[in-house]
Amino acid sequence: xxxxxxxxxxxxxxxxxxxxxxxxxxxxxxxxxxxxxxxxxxxxxxxxxxxxxxxxxxxxxxxxxxxxxxxxxxxxxxxxxxxxxxxxxxxxxxxxxxxxxxxxxxxxxxxxxxxxxxxxxxxxxxxxxxxxxxxxxxxxxxxxxxxxxxxxxxxxxxxxxxxxxxxxxxxxxxxxxxxxxxxxxxxxxxxxxxxxxxxxxxxxxxxxxxxxxxxxxxxxxxxxxxxxxxxxxxxxxxxxxxxxxxxxxxxxxxxxxxxxxxxxxxxxxxxxxxxxxxxxxxxxxxxxxxxxxxxxxxx
Numbered sequence: 001x002x003x004x005x006x007x008x009x010x011x012x013x014x015x016x017x018x019x020x021x022x023x024x025x026x027x028x029x030x031x032x033x034x035x036x037x038x039x040x041x042x043x044x045x046x047x048x049x050x051x052x053x054x055x056x057x058x059x060x061x062x063x064x065x066x067x068x069x070x071x072x073x074x075x076x077x078x079x080x081x082x083x084x085x086x087x088x089x090x091x092x093x094x095x096x097x098x099x100x101x102x103x104x105x106x107x108x109x110x111x112x113x114x115x116x117x118x119x120x121x122x123x124x125x126x127x128x129x130x131x132x133x134x135x136x137x138x139x140x141x142x143x144x145x146x147x148x149x150x151x152x153x154x155x156x157x158x159x160x161x162x163x164x165x166x167x168x169x170x171x172x173x174x175x176x177x178x179x180x181x182x183x184x185x186x187x188x189x190x191x192x193x194x195x196x197x198x199x200x201x202x203x204x205x206x207x208x209x210x211x212x213x214x215x216x217x218x219x220x221x222x223x224x225x226x227x228x229x230x231x232x233x234x235x236x237x238x239x240x241x242x243x244x245x246x247x248x249x250x251x252x253x254x255x256x257x258x259x260x261x262x263x264x265x266x267x268x269x270x271x272x273x274x275x276x277x278x279x280x281x282x283x284x285x286x287x288x289x290x291x292x293x294x295x296x297x298x299x
Contacts, residue, residue, distance in 0.1 A: 030059030036087065037096045048081065050109060053088035058136055062088055065139040072182045073146050076248070077257035082149035085109040088136055090116055112145045114138050140222040143183030147175065147260070154264045164215045170263050172213035176221045176237045177244035181256065184223040191238040192245075195294060198235055205287035208239050209269060246293050250279045 034043045036052050042059045044051045048070055051062040066086065073081045085104045087096075092115055104111045116136055148163035151170070155161070167175060180191065195202070203211075220229045221237045229237075247255050255276075262272045273281055280286045 028056070028060075029063050030056040037100045041087075047083075049083060050085040051088070052086070053136070054090055058088050058090075061135040062086055062138055065136070066142060069139050069142045069146065069182050073143070075253050076178075076181055077150060077260065078254045079150075079257065081146055082153070083109045084112050084142065084145055084149075086112045086114060086138060086142065088114050088116065088138070091118070110145065110149055112141065114141055137222070137224040140179050140183035140219075140224060143179045143181075144175070144218060146182060147178050150260065151264050154261065167215045167218070170260065171209070171269075172211050172218075173209050173236075173240040173243070174259065174263060175215070175218055176240040178256070178260075179218065179221050180223055180237065180241040181244055181248075190223070190226065191241045192294070192297065194234065194238045195242050198231075199294075201231075201235060203232070203236055203239055205290075206283060208236060208243075209283075211236065242294065243290055246290050246297075247276075247279065249293075249297075251276055 029044050030042050030051075030053070032043050032045075033040060034052070035041075036043075041052045041054060042056050043053075044059050044063050049066050051059050051066060053059040053062060066084070070081045096111070096113070101111055114136070144167065145163060147170070148166040151166040152161050155166070155169075170178075184190075219225070220233050226234060244256060247259075259269075259272055270283065273279070273283065273286060280289050
């Protein structure tokens with residue numbers, strides 16, 4: 001108290017009218033504990049999303065990735081991201097009871113359960129790009145869930161529509177592009193460098209944009225699995241992503257949301273291409289311009 005009196009006196013004598021007032025600091029992210037499906041877990045809650053995990057590190061890591069994914073989604077889709085509750089598990093777990101699942105739904109959250117792949121190895125060193133989002137690679141899964149809820153919100157209510165049914169409204173190239181645009185915390189130069197390196201093995205543009213691929217195989221498109229998948233899938237995902245980035249630079253970030261809404265409405269890509277403002281209006285010219293962009297675009 002004597003020290004505070006002295007400091008106040010000094011401040012008054014010096015002409016300063018403002019007193020220092022301590023501000024309460026919220027608990028560190030992930031330190032809060034709660035019970036989820038009868039298990040004691042760590043949690044971070046906010047209006048946008050919730051993250052549950054087995055320890056503080058898992059929750060903080062999940063928070064970092066969700067935060068980035070939500071910003072990227074809202075930038076490209078021009079709308080608030082759907083509310084998700086992500087439950088992290090180190091290995092397979094028993095199904096949640098219906099009461100737990102319903103409680104999230106009642107509060108307006110779609111529940112996403114994520115089991116960390118046993119084959120995933122955390123980097124031995126963490127650089128600036130790897131700070132947060134290196135222990136639990138959930139961002140690609142979050143990107144798929146956000147895209148599914150985005151589609152579901154535009155469709156007529158028809159009971160509880162699972163993610164695969166909603167994602168099936170989009171072609172494989174668009175799903176791959178969103179997984180990378182929203183769910184890749186690494187530098188986007190990875191895909192650009194790969195396409196340049198493998199230029200002689202490019203998937204023909206028409207084939208890439210019309211390829212039919214089951215939603216169940218989309219996990220192979222995850223950026224975190226670049227080193228595990230076959231070369232064709234790697235090339236396909238990289239091409240789709242660089243094409244989407246090309247459109248974003250030419251048409252603006254909102255082009256991703258416009259194309260997504262068009263697909264949900266049943267429109268063809270040719271129809272949507274004809275409405276572009278700064279890009280060619282034919283598939284042939286679009287491919288030619290995209291290839292020129294590959295050569296001139298700076299990382």
